[in-house]
Amino acid sequence: MAELLPKPASGGPRCIFVADPRSGLRAIVALDDTTLGPAVGGVRTMRYPSADAALADVRALARAMTRKCSLAGLDAGGGKAVVLLGDGVDRKAAFARLGQVVEELGGTFRTAGDLGTTAADLAVMAEHTQYVHTDERGLAAAVARGLLRCIEACAAVRGVPVEGLSVAVQGAGAIGARAAAALADAGARIVLADVDTRRAEEVARGIPGARVTSAERILVEDVDIVAPCAVGGVITAEVVPSMRAWAVCGAANNALASPEIASHLAARGILHVPDPIASAGAVIDGIGLSVMGLPDRTPLIDRLGDTARLVLDEAKATGRTPMDVAEARALARIAAARR
């Protein structure tokens, strides 16, 4: 069963709820603004406390993807899918059904991996749809490249080189591991944490000079930059006063617990590169190839550093938060396309 939920009165993404009793699949696909092109966004797979929590998450993530695609200069809008993990799900059959649903959408939604979705899940989807991007390693490398460019922008604003910076990377999954390696290659000193400590230790072993800290401490470590690369909502009103870093720049989607947190960071003088910019490497790589036909996406990925710099400079000049500046820039491009 695939049911189109009514568009919320407050606006925001259109959602399709998918329930497949045979496989146990429960999923929601959200389609946000498609002015610039098809709705694009990865598949997030996790246990949610309730269906309402999953709906709120997928809507917020799809909205963020709209901003991400617009800021990156892509011919694409925002979308997202979440799979609600629960007991008794036949994972292979569930992702096969999700692949069929994506195919039935006929290219209006294009997807790839995200938190909790494995390469095996994506491979199963790809047997049923042409609209899934399965090159997880390539996408993670693209995210890491874009994140590095944004960290270079932070360093330039601060007037310091990237070489020798200490960076606390939260999350040692696909993105965190690749980002930590790329930052270390650029001369940064890495502190790494994951709720799965063994995973953090394994990743750290492959990165010269990296050390592991606890998941509880990572955001308040005595470092130059904090790079959230795990779940969203981690930069909270409680965490900000204890932070010792001078910049937050990571690839986790929706890292701020709420929009007001951007003001908390600004009040403490902490630079913040909004994650719709810092995490955009993957969508640029995927959509740059599949929708825009760009043989080489690296110039567009490298431009994320310029965008980060512009946003940080405009925020400083106007007294607005980088989040507000980024949002305004993203929406201005969409408004211009509608005219």
Ligand SMILES: NC(=O)c1ccc[n+]([C@@H]2O[C@H](COP(=O)([O-])OP(=O)(O)OC[C@H]3O[C@@H](n4cnc5c(N)ncnc54)[C@H](O)[C@@H]3O)[C@@H](O)[C@H]2O)c1
């Ligand atoms: N995969 C992509 O192409 C992509 C692209 C752009 C952005 N992102 C974002 O990057 C983030 C990570 O995605 P991923 O693909 O690496 O996911 P993943 O599932 O491969 O890895 C996530 C890791 O974070 C760890 N983790 C979860 N909660 C944590 C916490 N509180 N503290 C420390 N570690 C924690 C998990 O144990 C896991 O190792 C997500 O926010 C995702 O939306 C992913």
